[in-house]
Amino acid sequence: MSGPMDQRKAAILRAVVDEYVQSAEPVGSSYLARVSGIQVSSATIRNDMNLLEHEGYLTQPHTSAGRIPTDKGYRYYVDTFASEVDDSDVLQFKSVEEFFTKAHGALAEMFSDTSRLLTNMTNYAAVVTGPSPETILIRSVQLVSLDSRRVLLLMVDSKGAVEKKVMELANEISEADLEKVSNMLTRKLRGFPLGSLCEPESTGSPDLDQLCTLTVESLKEFQGESEAVYIEGASKVANAFDAVDTVRRVLATLEQHFLVVSLIRDVLSKGQKVAIGSELGIEPLAECSVVVSPYVVEGEQLGSIGLVGPTRMNYPKVLAAVNLVSTGLGKRLSEG
Amino acid sequence: MSGPMDQRKAAILRAVVDEYVQSAEPVGSSYLARVSGIQVSSATIRNDMNLLEHEGYLTQPHTSAGRIPTDKGYRYYVDTFASEVDDSDVLQFKSVEEFFTKAHGALAEMFSDTSRLLTNMTNYAAVVTGPSPETILIRSVQLVSLDSRRVLLLMVDSKGAVEKKVMELANEISEADLEKVSNMLTRKLRGFPLGSLCEPESTGSPDLDQLCTLTVESLKEFQGESEAVYIEGASKVANAFDAVDTVRRVLATLEQHFLVVSLIRDVLSKGQKVAIGSELGIEPLAECSVVVSPYVVEGEQLGSIGLVGPTRMNYPKVLAAVNLVSTGLGKRLSEG
DNA sequence: CGCTGGCACTCGATAGAATAGAGTGCTAAG
DNA sequence: CTTAGCACTCTATTCTATCGAGTGCCAGCG
Numbered sequence: 200m201s202g203p204m205d206q207r208k209a210a211i212l213r214a215v216v217d218e219y220v221q222s223a224e225p226v227g228s229s230y231l232a233r234v235s236g237i238q239v240s241s242a243t244i245r246n247d248m249n250l251l252e253h254e255g256y257l258t259q260p261h262t263s264a265g266r267i268p269t270d271k272g273y274r275y276y277v278d279t280f281a282s283e284v285d286d287s288d289v290l291q292f293k294s295v296e297e298f299f300t301k302a303h304g305a306l307a308e309m310f311s312d313t314s315r316l317l318t319n320m321t322n323y324a325a326v327v328t329g330p331s332p333e334t335i336l337i338r339s340v341q342l343v344s345l346d347s348r349r350v351l352l353l354m355v356d357s358k359g360a361v362e363k364k365v366m367e368l369a370n371e372i373s374e375a376d377l378e379k380v381s382n383m384l385t386r387k388l389r390g391f392p393l394g395s396l397c398e399p400e401s402t403g404s405p406d407l408d409q410l411c412t413l414t415v416e417s418l419k420e421f422q423g424e425s426e427a428v429y430i431e432g433a434s435k436v437a438n439a440f441d442a443v444d445t446v447r448r449v450l451a452t453l454e455q456h457f458l459v460v461s462l463i464r465d466v467l468s469k470g471q472k473v474a475i476g477s478e479l480g481i482e483p484l485a486e487c488s489v490v491v492s493p494y495v496v497e498g499e500q501l502g503s504i505g506l507v508g509p510t511r512m513n514y515p516k517v518l519a520a521v522n523l524v525s526t527g528l529g530k531r532l533s534e535g
Numbered sequence: 536m537s538g539p540m541d542q543r544k545a546a547i548l549r550a551v552v553d554e555y556v557q558s559a560e561p562v563g564s565s566y567l568a569r570v571s572g573i574q575v576s577s578a579t580i581r582n583d584m585n586l587l588e589h590e591g592y593l594t595q596p597h598t599s600a601g602r603i604p605t606d607k608g609y610r611y612y613v614d615t616f617a618s619e620v621d622d623s624d625v626l627q628f629k630s631v632e633e634f635f636t637k638a639h640g641a642l643a644e645m646f647s648d649t650s651r652l653l654t655n656m657t658n659y660a661a662v663v664t665g666p667s668p669e670t671i672l673i674r675s676v677q678l679v680s681l682d683s684r685r686v687l688l689l690m691v692d693s694k695g696a697v698e699k700k701v702m703e704l705a706n707e708i709s710e711a712d713l714e715k716v717s718n719m720l721t722r723k724l725r726g727f728p729l730g731s732l733c734e735p736e737s738t739g740s741p742d743l744d745q746l747c748t749l750t751v752e753s754l755k756e757f758q759g760e761s762e763a764v765y766i767e768g769a770s771k772v773a774n775a776f777d778a779v780d781t782v783r784r785v786l787a788t789l790e791q792h793f794l795v796v797s798l799i800r801d802v803l804s805k806g807q808k809v810a811i812g813s814e815l816g817i818e819p820l821a822e823c824s825v826v827v828s829p830y831v832v833e834g835e836q837l838g839s840i841g842l843v844g845p846t847r848m849n850y851p852k853v854l855a856a857v858n859l860v861s862t863g864l865g866k867r868l869s870e871g
Numbered sequence: 872c873g874c875t876g877g878c879a880c881t882c883g884a885t886a887g888a889a890t891a892g893a894g895t896g897c898t899a900a901g
Numbered sequence: 902c903t904t905a906g907c908a909c910t911c912t913a914t915t916c917t918a919t920c921g922a923g924t925g926c927c928a929g930c931g
Contacts, residue, residue, distance in 0.1 A: 450773055
């Protein structure tokens with residue numbers, strides 16, 4: 200299938216992608232000969248385009264139309280050209296820095312604001328995933344009495360985020376005992392990740408033991424909840440496609456957060472930053488691409504940010520944006 | 536403009552709405568004469584339709600097409616007929632009850648699950664707003680030391696919800712002082728709504744005073760954050776319209792949460808449950824209707840639920856669903 | 872051997888004309 | 902007040918013709 204990719208063919212492929220991304224119209228050979236700066240005749244370009252089509256990089260919507268890139272074509276483009284700098288974003292760099300120096304507030308806000316930043320920068324739908332449960336360490340555990348039978352469990356994690364849950368007790372427990380258990384659990388569990396909590400040893404009192412068990416159970420439940428996803432700019436999907444049906448399918452898929460999360464995880468686990476169309480392996484997203492990047496806090500990959508747009512996407516710009524924002528977010532979170 | 540609305544004209548208007556809601560096609564007089572059960576000839580229906588058009592209840596997309604309802608037509612329909620029971624939803628009643636007996640977890644989850652329930656029942660986008668700030672009372676205030684200069688503010692409200700915020704301090708403050716301030720503020724502020732917090736009197740120590748002021752400031756900030764909105768089923772908008780442009784406009788508007796919140800508030804403040812098209816006063820939502828209902832907890836209107844769909848909406852069904860879910864949610868929250 | 876101009880061919884997109892038929896408004900009669 | 906009848910309007914559909922962008926291929930040229 201894949202024949203040799205000489206320099207001119209690569210340049211043509213590149214030009215087709217650039218042009219098609221911008222115009223959404225199939226690109227013809229004579230247009231390229233005029234505009235792209237490739238110094239050969241349209242006939243020569245035609246020949247190469249023909250080869251590129253047979254090699255699977257380009258396709259024709261119908262005979263006697265121009266060419267549009269295939270997923271494979273986009274893939275080659277991304278792998279080959281996207282690393283080259285897109286200096287049109289130098290301007291944005293300032294505003295991103297500014298955003299992160301001004302940003303404050305709870306983690307949740309931070310993430311949703313970041314998501315909004317991304318979607319505004321790129322005009323695609325943005326996804327930010329919170330820290331994955333394995334990386335969250337317990338900092339403190341507190342039990343607050345609400346009324347005789349109900350206790351509020353508060354957990355502060357290593358990032359300063361707070362999780363809470365109301366627990367119903369079988370027996371009444373005194374404030375003093377609550378405090379005792381709070382202190383005990385904080386001492387025992389501080390520094391442990393939510394993922395691997397073991398049962399604390401017995402305290403001697405069955406009532407207190409029961410409370411401890413219940414608390415640890417509840418703490419474990421925080422694991423799921425903390426896997427938060429912040430999706431902003433879903434409406435941008437409606438800009439990207441003109442088939443209302445495609446829009447519906449994509450939006451419905453984005454609403455299934457777990458799908459989006461595992462999608463992003465899959466991409467990252469392959470060491471990729473970009474997944475294109477069919478590579479996503481999700482039928483309703485066949486016309487979409489995803490660009491992701493993890494953010495790193497104190498050397499650890501805490502979570503990730505990403506963009507979902509049409510395969511016909513401005514990859515250099517989007518990659519630049521994602522990289523910029525992920526390092527910004529990482530830095531900002533490292534500061535505390 | 537509005538001439539007398541005799542019974543037959545009302546029946547015709549009703550039939551037009553019912554038919555158009557279902558088919559999305561303009562409704563003609565002969566079709567109604569055949570199907571609607573109105574026992575007059577098509578010519579008579581035609582005459583009445585003509586009147587209805589001149590009175591502003593119906594309109595024609597073009598001469599020699601059937602009629603479709605105007606916003607005013609929908610309004611009359613809703614005011615006149617929507618109170619009649621829609622027993623097609625008796626079935627759903629069971630599943631709603633079931634939902635609320637099974638539902639548990641934090642408030643936030645409760646709300647977003649409720650939103651999802653609504654969107655699934657109706658196939659329109661659902662909105663659930665959390666308790667409005669005026670109804671939230673402070674139950675307790677706690678300050679937790681994170682490190683020398685940073686303090687975590689935790690507030691538990693009367694519904695057991697917790698808000699948190701990290702505060703940066705100008706000066707170091709001892710754990711003992713933190714505790715003192717925590718206790719003092721809890722004592723002073725317990726039972727007050729977030730909306731109306733006054734400055735506590737001086738403690739004597741400037742450092743502590745500063746901390747108090749900062750804390751009260753931060754508490755006030757919770758007001759905005761607690762006005763949470765849970766919108767689910769945005770993708771359903773893409774089912775409702777076939778102009779991708781309309782979809783885009785509507786989605787973009789839904790993403791501006793504050794707009795949606797104030798929209799719902801406006802509708803409720805007029806004592807309405809339904810707002811139709813132009814009544815919304817929001818240009819991009821000109822083709823949308825909103826159906827809302829407050830939910831009542833212990834005699835108080837805490838927040839509201841609503842649906843956003845096309846004006847061409849199944850009002851009886853949607854009203855039934857909204858009423859059902861809002862009472863269900865109210866009951867569920869009253870239980871604790 | 873690779874590039875190019877030339878050319879026949881394909882096929883979607885656009886425009887125009889003709890037709891069908893759904894639906895109307897009006898009128899005159901019951 | 903209702904209705905049958907009818908002329909009229911206007912969209913949607915179909916068909917045809919035409920246009921032209923773009924292709925593939927070939928023969929010639931450096």
